[in-house]
Amino acid sequence: MKRVFQLIxxxxxxxxxxxxxxxxxxxxxxxxxxxxxxxxxxxxGTSSNLNGLxxxxxxxxxxxxxxxxxxxxxxxRDKHMRENYLETKKYPFSEFTGKFKTLPxxxxxxxxxxxxxxxxxxxxxxxxxxxxxxxxxxxSNELAFESKFVIxxxxxxxxxxxxxxxxxxxxxxxxxxxxxxx
Amino acid sequence: MSxxxxxLILFFTQPVAAQLERKLAVEDGDVDLIFHAPRHINLLTxxxxxxxxxxxxxxxxxxxxDGGIRNLYGLDNGANIQFSFEYGISEKFSLGVARSxxxxxxxLYGRYHLVAQRNDDRIPVSISLMGGAGVNxxxxxxxxxxxxxxxxxxxxxxxxxxxxxxSDRLSLQISPSMAYFVNPLEVYQIQGDQQLFLAVGISSKYxxxxxxxxxxxxxxxxxxxxxxxxxxxxxxxxxGHVFQMYFVTSPALNEQYLLAGGNGVPGEEFRIGFxxxxxxxxxxx
Numbered sequence: 209m210k211r212v213f214q215l216i217x218x219x220x221x222x223x224x225x226x227x228x229x230x231x232x233x234x235x236x237x238x239x240x241x242x243x244x245x246x247x248x249x250x251x252x253g254t255s256s257n258l259n260g261l262x263x264x265x266x267x268x269x270x271x272x273x274x275x276x277x278x279x280x281x282x283x284x285r286d287k288h289m290r291e292n293y294l295e296t297k298k299y300p301f302s303e304f305t306g307k308f309k310t311l312p313x314x315x316x317x318x319x320x321x322x323x324x325x326x327x328x329x330x331x332x333x334x335x336x337x338x339x340x341x342x343x344x345x346x347x348s349n350e351l352a353f354e355s356k357f358v359i360x361x362x363x364x365x366x367x368x369x370x371x372x373x374x375x376x377x378x379x380x381x382x383x384x385x386x387x388x389x390x
Numbered sequence: 391m392s393x394x395x396x397x398l399i400l401f402f403t404q405p406v407a408a409q410l411e412r413k414l415a416v417e418d419g420d421v422d423l424i425f426h427a428p429r430h431i432n433l434l435t436x437x438x439x440x441x442x443x444x445x446x447x448x449x450x451x452x453x454x455x456d457g458g459i460r461n462l463y464g465l466d467n468g469a470n471i472q473f474s475f476e477y478g479i480s481e482k483f484s485l486g487v488a489r490s491x492x493x494x495x496x497x498l499y500g501r502y503h504l505v506a507q508r509n510d511d512r513i514p515v516s517i518s519l520m521g522g523a524g525v526n527x528x529x530x531x532x533x534x535x536x537x538x539x540x541x542x543x544x545x546x547x548x549x550x551x552x553x554x555x556x557s558d559r560l561s562l563q564i565s566p567s568m569a570y571f572v573n574p575l576e577v578y579q580i581q582g583d584q585q586l587f588l589a590v591g592i593s594s595k596y597x598x599x600x601x602x603x604x605x606x607x608x609x610x611x612x613x614x615x616x617x618x619x620x621x622x623x624x625x626x627x628x629x630g631h632v633f634q635m636y637f638v639t640s641p642a643l644n645e646q647y648l649l650a651g652g653n654g655v656p657g658e659e660f661r662i663g664f665x666x667x668x669x670x671x672x673x674x675x
Contacts (some may be wrong), residue, residue: 224471249630257415263408281671283440285630287422292600292627297558301412324545369601375630 231264238386250375253280272303299322302330318346333364420506427632427667431607431621436516436553439478456658461662474642497524513605519551542573548643565591569649581651616651634665
């Protein structure tokens with residue numbers, strides 16, 4: 209009986225210890241931006257509601273964003289984007305879950321240029337991707353990140369009608385950035 | 391035995407590679423896009439504009455269809471054209487100015503959004519008010535009495551708009567409306583001769599694809615024997631523009647003239663109509 213209690217206590221302590229020493233960095237206020245560069249129209253959509261998590265020990269990189277928070281500066285365009293293109297009622301989130309291809313050094317002086325591999329999901333379509341990213345440990349409990357990549361709308365079954373071709377780019381340049389805190 | 395289970399539970403509740411919980415930033419906001427644009431055939435809608443947005447609409451109605459192909463179904467008869475600019479003063483209130491070719495009519499109007507339909511149905515409908523004041527600037531110096539005074543050229547409009555998006559496909563708006571002409575002279579291009587016109591505007595939208603809808607409007611008159619306005623068409627949303635093509639019984643494009651008659655027989659006296667809506671952002675947010 210005594211040994212059982214000891215085991216329980218060990219379990220508790222290790223649980224607490226993992227919480228205390230775990231290298232888990234999170235944010236709920238990361239920035240996300242997309243740039244649509246079409247022949248007749250160029251516009252940017254932004255959100256500062258990017259949620260992110262980097263767990264260094266488990267090598268887990270997990271990000272998601274509520275697409276309803278994207279703003280392009282014209283409310284009617286936002287509404288059309290939500291209803292007709294992203295279909296946010298059905299698919300409210302864009303997500304990425306994956307890991308570092310090679311674990312960054314987290315050197316406080318330099319930022320690491322790395323690749324993350326995993327599954328990117330938007331509009332209900334999942335795709336295996338490899339995305340370049342830059343991370344830097346800016347203090348003992350802060351991790352800054354930035355990443356730029358291109359999303360091809362047709363890869364995610366977001367159709368552009370022919371009449372809109374000159375107004376909406378097929379390839380959207382996405383930039384995400386922010387500071388993750390322990 | 392139960393202690394082993396407890397140990398197992400403890401073991402499995404140790405932190406594992408845990409993803410973030412996906413949660414919405416804002417739960418249950420206002421319903422989006424009851425209609426495609428602030429205009430729907432010839433009537434205004436409850437569709438609000440953001441602060442500092444500028445809505446530009448150019449609307450046309452051509453001649454009647456009964457001239458056939460010889461008149462290119464009314465296109466040869468020339469068009470009544472209305473330009474309008476509406477500016478979002480706040481999220482709730484917008485102010486617009488419109489000019490239609492018929493009687494060279496200038497109209498100043500505003501829309502105020504009282505409540506908006508919510509996704510959680512706590513508010514089941516959107517309700518907006520519209521008010522307008524206009525002036526006919528045609529030259530009537532050929533009349534024996536000479537040009538009417540400014541006051542006699544003015545007219546006013548008011549509408550209460552109640553709309554609901556019933557499903558992703560179907561939206562409906564009921565707009566009890568009035569138009570008041572200070573002095574409805576015979577020479578004005580309106581059919582009725584009374585001062586006050588009352589009617590109910592009914593607008594509906596039925597979505598057929600992601601970006602287009604069938605549209606319908608019916609404006610039964612309440613205090614005159616004039617023929618009622620009927621319109622039907624299609625809205626196409628195309629990357630920032632909303633194109634609206636329709637058949638309608640009246641050439642009138644402003645809220646006052648729309649209620650003052652002049653409707654043809656539905657069918658052969660339909661007119662082709664065409665609106666382009668565009669919203670611009672002004673200023674930096």
